[in-house]
Amino acid sequence: MYILYGGGVTRALGPQLVLEEGSIPYELRIVDELKGEHRMPEYLALNPAGYIPTLVTPEGEVLHEAAAMMVYLAERHELDALIPRVGDPQRGIFFCKLFYHTNEIQPSTSRFYRPYRYSTDASHTKAIREKAREDAFDRWAVLDQFLEAHGPYHLGRRFSLVDLHMAMWAAYGLETTSDVIERFSAVRRCFELTASRPKVHPLIESLQSAMRRWRAATKPEERPGLKRDQHGSDCRCATRTVATSQE
């Protein structure tokens, strides 16, 4: 069985959505980023970069990079509803758009959430964050134009895992959980179609609720991403299983 390390408001949701859509059995082990569990020796042994998620295959191979896990799972389990097969002309757009998410939308979003990592001078944090927000909206606008012209899904009328990947990023939002989907109508349409799928809906809903709770409970300047990493080696990694899917 697969073991997915993630949970909470992490991008482990991407591979989890593919596992769910494909009815692939898996166990979800929570790694609590707010407690610094992703920087503890047991977790670093699995993922030396200290990033969530990690996927362990039934053979014991350890995979990193959420988008790569999504493609791997869909191809390995021949989930033709999620990914165009080798030789299918739509595979080109599929990878262009997936890589656009990972290379354009992800980095500006990460800069927005963790601005302190982009300068040695703490006084730059506010400006880095503002510019990241501007860049992220600019990148979303380009995607929105594409979806307006070629949608409703990234592959036209055909749903695929690129839509799942986008739905996860859209659900995070930037200043608020809904600012991306409110601002971009074609992104919103793709998001709503994707999020209405029976296996996707509860997970996206739960990500959005968790993001809202997190925003309500903390002021922006108090959030971990706006401060330097504080977690020391005294904290132990306490992963626990929260969900095991049925075949």
Ligand SMILES: N[C@@H](CCC(=O)N[C@@H](CS)C(=O)NCC(=O)O)C(=O)O
């Ligand atoms: N390139 C990795 C990045 C993963 C990543 O940044 N994950 C976040 C949680 S969504 C994380 O672990 N952040 C902790 C940190 O940056 O210290 C991927 O896409 O899987």
